[in-house]
Amino acid sequence: MQTTRKRIILVLLTTMLCVSGSMVTYAQTNTEALHNAQAQLEQKQQVVEQKVQEQQAVNKDIEDIQNELKSISDEIANNRDEMAATQEKIDATNKLIEEKKEEIVAIEDKMLARQEVMKKRAVAMQQNSNVNLIINLFFESDSITEFIQRASAASELIDADKDILIAQQEDLKQIEKDKAVIDQQEKVLEEDQKALADQQAALDQNMQKRQQTLTVMQQKYAQVSQQVAMAQQEKAGIESQMKNLQAAIQREQEEAKARAAAAAAAARARAATARPIAVPVANKPASQGNGTSQVAAEGKEMYVTATAYTADCAGCSGITTTGQNVRANPNMKIIAVDPSVIPLGSRVWVEGYGVAIAGDTGGAIKGHRIDVLMPNKAAALAFGRKTVKLVILN
Template identity: 45%
Template sequence: MRFFKKVVAASLTSIILLSTTIMANAETSQLHNSEAQLQENAKLIEQKQAEKESLLTEVNNLQSELQTLENDISNNKKEMTNIEQKISEIKQIIEQKKEEIVVLEDKVLARKGVMEERLVSLQHNDKASLVIEILVNSENLTELVQRATAVTTILNADKSLLEQQQSDLKKIEEEKAAIDQQEQLLQEQYATLASNHALLEGNMQKRQAILTTVQEKYNSVVSAIKLAEEENAAIQARINEAQARLAKEQQEAAARATAITQHAEAQQPAPNTAATNNSNGTKANTNSNTNSNTSSGKELYVSATAYSHESSATGLTATGINVRQNPNMKLIAVDPSVIPLGSRVWVEGYGEAIAGDTGGAIKGHKIDVLMPSTAACIAWGRKTVKIVILD
């Protein structure tokens, strides 16, 4: 009997460990899948990080180019402002020169009148005859000298007047040409600066458009990294939960197996009252077959119903036995205060079973016998049966 109890305890322990192993394998498979997804996300994050760094470098380069363009535009504007100021100054000088030219033109015009009178006089009188006439009409030597000096002065004045007239006319033309040239040069410089400014502004707009596109890509990559990291955190949380659940299930299974083994070892074997009256012949043999399972242990009468793995939410019993994997197992649900869990129990009309489960409706002298299907449960119905707690 002790050996038999050890075998039963070992069988129960094996069943518990087997069901735990199957569950552990399922949890382990889920863990492996989660870890694989975690690694895949880690690779994705690494790729996105590299792309992020590349885009960040591109953004920085574009911003540097934009800063350079802004500086160039600013400098170009300053040069244009300087040129505009110079053009304004030149225009003022031009106005001043125009006034000076008007004065010179008036002087030239005035000299022109005097020179015309002199020319008319010379046309009517030969210059040499005029000089001789002036000298001959002198009354004395002193007057002669004075008149000769006056004639020389007049002739020199005419010459100087002519030279000044020619010089002023030349100066007017030169100043006009210089002013026109300087104004044209400044206008050309301003046009060049304006063209450069338009070119710089165009480059600025292009760089701004490129920068906007790159920044959008950068923001998209940052969002993708954030989503991947959040998904990784969720996966890691599921992994941690699965690992904790697996460890707890393994501990509970080990505790149940230990409890069953200890309970089986603690029970004392009941005396086996075998049939000893061989003189009764056929009657003795019949009684021995009938009472072989009921000749020892505590006898009770209970109300018996049935259940199957099909109605079980998890398929696991209170002692951790997986009835979905063992639908034909002889097992009953009991009230532990009446029938100890782990006990071997003989049930009238059902046979020897293991008290391996409990139930919310199983209170007092009630049991639930495990059937392989719902149809078998219906066929069993509700019965009042005799049971014997064997150990």
């Protein structure tokens, strides 16, 4: 009997070690891949952040250039307005110049006519001296009255010649003044036109350079945006890979737990068939250690499917069917049962759990199925789902 038990225990330990070894190997492989993916994700996140900052800097440069272009465009518009105003002045000045030129022509014609008159009079004066003119006036006059009249007329002619000469001199002076005004106006307008043209050329050149810079920056922005999109796409691929690895690790852990539970159940079943269970009449069941060892007990025995639950489950009130506050006392030993199989309030022993009270029920707890209370979710997950032996003690 002792040899059989040792063999069973050895088989059980070997099975559990093999399953544990496989689980550790799978976990190490996937964990290492997960760590590598995490490192790649962090590196790619840094690249994304760097490219986004570069994208923002380029966008800021583009905004600055666009503002400069707008300022230059405003200056060009103002300069064009000034050029238009200057052109209006030029047109007005040109009109004034044309008028002055016409006035000069009219004065020159007037002076030319005066010169002809003065020329004829000068010829007449050369042919007749003033004395001869007076003598002729005296002898040719019929009376003293006619002589006085002729003398007066000659004096007026002489005075008229003086007026013509004075007017001629004044007209010449006016022509020189008008020509000086025209020259000055033409010089001012020429300087204004040149200054505005130079300013317009400088603005156009600056505008062209800034537009070229803007084109380069826009191309750079498009390139950086493409790099950001590629980095984000690679990051999403790494995140998807990490999710797949995490899911694979979780599946492998669940499969390993299931294999371990199945192996343990099979080993226990072999152990149970290999040795008889002693049930002394005088002894009551006692929990040993954590309740994982079998106990000798008197009472009704059965095998049930056991799962675990906690007081923090969704929708749970924390109060059992028999009125126990398991939320305030999560370490209580209570199981949920089907009252038609295990009476409520019964004191029971559960393999791998220990002595407990059948103090709760559940909608999914039907037939030979129980739900054992665990203090937390980690313990409940560790317990898992298994087939165990149950003894109703009273």
